Amino acid sequence: MAQKRLKFWGWGHADDLLSADDQRWLAEGWARRFGVDGFEVSPPPAAEEIELRAPRIAAPASLQAICTSDHYERLLHSYGRSFPDSARMFARDFSNPPDVVAYPRDEQDVVDILHWCAEANAVVIPFGGGTSVVGGVNPPAGGDGRPVVTMDLKRMNRMLEVDPVSLAARFEAGVVGPELERQLKPHGLTLRHFPQSFEFSTLGGWIVTRAGGHFATVYTHIDDLVQSMRVVTPSGVLESRRLPASGAGPSPDRLFMGSEGILGIVTEAWVRVRPRPRFRSSTTVRFPDLFRAADAIRQISQAGLYPANCRVLDSEEAGITEAGDGSHALLVLTFESPDHPLDAWMARSLEICRDHGGSPDDSALERKDSHRAGAAGQWRDRFLRGPWFRENLTARGIIRETFETAVTWDRFRALHEDAIASTRDAIARATGRPGSVTCRFTHVYPDGPAPYFTFHALGRKGALIDQFWEIKRAASDALLRNGGTITHHHAVGRDHRYWYDQQRPELFAVALKAAKRKLDPRGILNPGVLVDPLWA
Amino acid sequence: MAQKRLKFWGWGHADDLLSADDQRWLAEGWARRFGVDGFEVSPPPAAEEIELRAPRIAAPASLQAICTSDHYERLLHSYGRSFPDSARMFARDFSNPPDVVAYPRDEQDVVDILHWCAEANAVVIPFGGGTSVVGGVNPPAGGDGRPVVTMDLKRMNRMLEVDPVSLAARFEAGVVGPELERQLKPHGLTLRHFPQSFEFSTLGGWIVTRAGGHFATVYTHIDDLVQSMRVVTPSGVLESRRLPASGAGPSPDRLFMGSEGILGIVTEAWVRVRPRPRFRSSTTVRFPDLFRAADAIRQISQAGLYPANCRVLDSEEAGITEAGDGSHALLVLTFESPDHPLDAWMARSLEICRDHGGSPDDSALERKDSHRAGAAGQWRDRFLRGPWFRENLTARGIIRETFETAVTWDRFRALHEDAIASTRDAIARATGRPGSVTCRFTHVYPDGPAPYFTFHALGRKGALIDQFWEIKRAASDALLRNGGTITHHHAVGRDHRYWYDQQRPELFAVALKAAKRKLDPRGILNPGVLVDPLWA
Numbered sequence A, B: 001m002a003q004k005r006l007k008f009w010g011w012g013h014a015d016d017l018l019s020a021d022d023q024r025w026l027a028e029g030w031a032r033r034f035g036v037d038g039f040e041v042s043p044p045p046a047a048e049e050i051e052l053r054a055p056r057i058a059a060p061a062s063l064q065a066i067c068t069s070d071h072y073e074r075l076l077h078s079y080g081r082s083f084p085d086s087a088r089m090f091a092r093d094f095s096n097p098p099d100v101v102a103y104p105r106d107e108q109d110v111v112d113i114l115h116w117c118a119e120a121n122a123v124v125i126p127f128g129g130g131t132s133v134v135g136g137v138n139p140p141a142g143g144d145g146r147p148v149v150t151m152d153l154k155r156m157n158r159m160l161e162v163d164p165v166s167l168a169a170r171f172e173a174g175v176v177g178p179e180l181e182r183q184l185k186p187h188g189l190t191l192r193h194f195p196q197s198f199e200f201s202t203l204g205g206w207i208v209t210r211a212g213g214h215f216a217t218v219y220t221h222i223d224d225l226v227q228s229m230r231v232v233t234p235s236g237v238l239e240s241r242r243l244p245a246s247g248a249g250p251s252p253d254r255l256f257m258g259s260e261g262i263l264g265i266v267t268e269a270w271v272r273v274r275p276r277p278r279f280r281s282s283t284t285v286r287f288p289d290l291f292r293a294a295d296a297i298r299q300i301s302q303a304g305l306y307p308a309n310c311r312v313l314d315s316e317e318a319g320i321t322e323a324g325d326g327s328h329a330l331l332v333l334t335f336e337s338p339d340h341p342l343d344a345w346m347a348r349s350l351e352i353c354r355d356h357g358g359s360p361d362d363s364a365l366e367r368k369d370s371h372r373a374g375a376a377g378q379w380r381d382r383f384l385r386g387p388w389f390r391e392n393l394t395a396r397g398i399i400r401e402t403f404e405t406a407v408t409w410d411r412f413r414a415l416h417e418d419a420i421a422s423t424r425d426a427i428a429r430a431t432g433r434p435g436s437v438t439c440r441f442t443h444v445y446p447d448g449p450a451p452y453f454t455f456h457a458l459g460r461k462g463a464l465i466d467q468f469w470e471i472k473r474a475a476s477d478a479l480l481r482n483g484g485t486i487t488h489h490h491a492v493g494r495d496h497r498y499w500y501d502q503q504r505p506e507l508f509a510v511a512l513k514a515a516k517r518k519l520d521p522r523g524i525l526n527p528g529v530l531v532d533p534l535w536a
Helices: A021-036 A061-066 A070-074 A083-090 A107-120 A178-185 A205-211 A250-257 A289-300 A315-320 A343-355 A362-366 A374-394 A409-431 A465-481 A497-503 A506-519 B020-033 B059-065 B071-076 B085-091 B107-122 B177-187 B203-209 B252-256 B290-302 B315-320 B343-355 B361-368 B374-394 B409-433 B464-481 B497-503 B506-519
Strands: A100-102 A122-125 A148-152 A159-163 A168-172 A225-233 A236-239 A263-274 A281-288 A308-313 A329-339 A398-406 A437-446 A448-458 B100-102 B123-127 B147-150 B160-161 B170-172 B227-235 B236-240 B267-274 B280-289 B311-313 B328-337 B398-404 B438-443 B448-458
Touching: A021 A374, A021 A448, A061 A107, A070 A100, A083 A374, A083 A398, A083 A465, A107 A122, A107 A148, A107 A263, A107 A497, A122 A362, A159 A178, A159 B160, A168 A178, A168 B311, A178 B107, A205 A263, A225 A250, A236 B506, A250 B252, A250 B506, A281 A289, A281 A343, A281 A362, A281 A374, A289 A308, A289 A329, A289 A343, A289 A409, A289 A437, A308 A315, A315 A329, A315 A437, A329 A343, A329 A374, A343 B160, A343 B315, A343 B343, A398 A465, A409 A437, A409 A448, A409 A465, A448 B438, A465 A497, A506 B236, A506 B252, A506 B506, B020 B059, B020 B374, B020 B448, B059 B107, B085 B398, B085 B464, B107 B123, B107 B227, B107 B267, B160 B177, B177 B497, B203 B267, B227 B252, B280 B290, B280 B343, B280 B361, B280 B374, B290 B311, B290 B343, B290 B409, B290 B438, B290 B448, B311 B315, B315 B328, B328 B343, B328 B374, B374 B398, B398 B464, B409 B438, B409 B448, B409 B464, B448 B464, B464 B497
Parallel strands: A100 A148, A122 A148, B100 B147, B123 B147
Antiparallel strands: A159 A168, A168 A263, A225 A236, A225 A263, A281 A329, A308 A329, A308 A437, A398 A448, A437 A448, B160 B170, B170 B267, B227 B236, B227 B267, B280 B328, B311 B328, B311 B438, B398 B448, B438 B448
16 A cells, blocks of 8 residues: 555544644533543553464465555554544554454455455455445454455545546446546546545545535435445456436345345446536524524425535534534535536525524625535535544544434424433433533435434543443434334444334345345354354 | 226226327327328227136135136236337237236235235236336236235225425325325425326336336436335345435335345335426427437536436427427427526536527427427327327237337437338338338436337238347347447336346346345246346
């Protein structure tokens, strides 16, 4: 890997740290909110501090060029990027690393690695960017002693074909967001799929976790952006046909979208791209509270206006990110188009906002770069740097996590109330001190929003993981009992399995496991994710 | 059944025949095109003419109230509504009727019928409207002598719940289109899913065949309109959670969408509805040819303008339906909204049309009912009466069928050329005389259109079915070899199986069959559809 090294214990590259100003802003804000003078700051772990168990398996000679048991590589592939992952890393707990990290260069390498692992009865963990916040890339805990090979797809990062007429492009699945966009740019095209993890996460990872993208409405889930895919399973390779739509039987692609690596390794996909936007209309709208804003965006969504961005921050979240002063909810509203001015779309949307007590920032409409300036820009900046905050908070003993869902509009208010109250209660119970729970909407559908919650609690070092789980359990139970999904776009991983089992129909799990048994007969792929291991 | 009786041998109700004027228009037009003086008109079959084999099974006492082996009922459930079905019915060939027709009133009845059939080793054919044009409801031919029970869901036709906030409603799956809309109307709501079969087809049938709806763009496939569903399988009942979206594992609903009754019986679904449209902007645009029109609607679709209707008829189809004079292709373009006037949307679309040599009917824009008047109205009228034409054509020895696909834009022109030429050649070869092959677009996606072909050939009575298959094979092969799907919204049924097997990845069939083995362990549901029977 000729690239800059990634931090094995945090977000981004090794030299990519939050600025001193940002750290001060973060620490002072949270000290004030928690009513403490300051925090003891734990240093991040250094690679030399960690002793890893000896690898339990070695690659055969034919695969040694693409396999490694290097210390740093094993550290880097031990965890994803959730709070419990972060807390374990700060606690120097690397007790369950992969034994080998494999970097396939092409499909044949993937086939060969799977073949070796099946023969050796090794577990395979498919790994894209490793940005999972749900334990999606962690080797299975405890377990039966089978060795673990993590297969990192990031060398498979090329654009293989582009179709400028149908607006589609074929990529290897290990490509990370910026590399994907860089290869599309000379063609005037863009995927515009910008999850918060964009800089480090991969196309294949987006597909198997059903990632949510940049757009707030219409075609935004990666599900809708995939035209076809190629998957290597232990039983062979399959490829779906490139089609704009089809009614021929159940969709093969939809079986693999969200399959989280248990059925096969996505090696390539044709994705639907679009011309770069030339027109944009953007502003922010203040609302007295989240519910008035919700009423407005419900109407906008049901009217078929399809804004590109339609994020609502509650007043507390607007305050914390300094996008607002804490007294009002804020809607960030953007329309964009490669084809036409959007005045009619924006004008009607703002009429709807005013009908629901919203106050648009009229001056923003006049500015060209208003989606990057003012309150919208302030929020955008904090959003993009959000993942870097976590490690600085963990170092200070602050439990910070997000949880997200989608729910029909009729149940949203009750879900919101219960999720906020249950999470606040659990924070007080677990940490003995009030914390913060805020809400924004990331995506909006005609039949319901995707609310996204962020909580902060001042924990006790040494007990952070237990405290986290007490809070997380309360939050997740609240989502489920109010008709929400355990995840709108963060996926299931190992951490959401308990609630996923309650949510998905039992007979679907039976069907999925039967399919897995055929595609992965030895059960080597991500055992325990989505369904019980085949031997269970 | 207190309702008017359906024709067992054709489209619609027994007294619902094409008017004498329409019949004359149809016959004279086709006599002229085929260069013949007229046609010998075969009378439709009468129930009394047909002798059916004795039923091979009888319902147990507990189910006799909802089961029948009545002569008419068995005739009615012997076939769908494809051309070969029509030709067999006119040939008085009812050699493979179901033995029993069951009409469940509720979910428990469905459970009981499946239980009985599993015990009795009887095949179960799920039956909604019976409007399949792909052999989707025909009992398996030849076969192993297992008795056949057709389960007609039409008594399960109630709206059970409505959620006016989230815009969703829960229906029993046997509800036919007009009954569904009638129950929504008092709430000011509509599903606006109008396949050509709308009057007779059912919600459950739409779901398991992935039906295409009224809208040309965005949310139109029933796939996108289903919020959740309830399915009775021989192994138990499953219900998915009502959600606007979810990223929790592969979508359970998507496994059942397009499953064509092989995994279970859909008994209920929550569907996404919308307020009735209050604003509409509609016109027609003439283009020199289909390809210029295609370029225009490609740009409209890729611009994100999302028209409700965006159908293109080639010049010959416009001529035959009298929507045009045969010298130009015609685009029927409509925007509709429950919320706002659509001038900006239409204005930009017409600019695009003019850029591609289109001539809009400006006067239509001024008229209020322009989607029902003028060229658009003429086409709409012929479209709605299309299904009634078939039986009148079969009676005259005219082979009339449609075939449809979806393909990426880059391959559309080659597919179109090959499909038209191959079908024309096959008509000449099979019938010794040229026929007609026309094309329209039913749906449009940013990455490709859904072209819909209609062919007419003058066949020879007694040989119609062989002649049909020679033509159908040539047409289907052309779709497949040019990158199309064997079906965009007509489904697979028994007739498309050969091409479906070439199109879908083999390992997906393996996974699907494994799922079926768990949900339908005795293989009683629609054996041979989508995958081989479990014992094969």
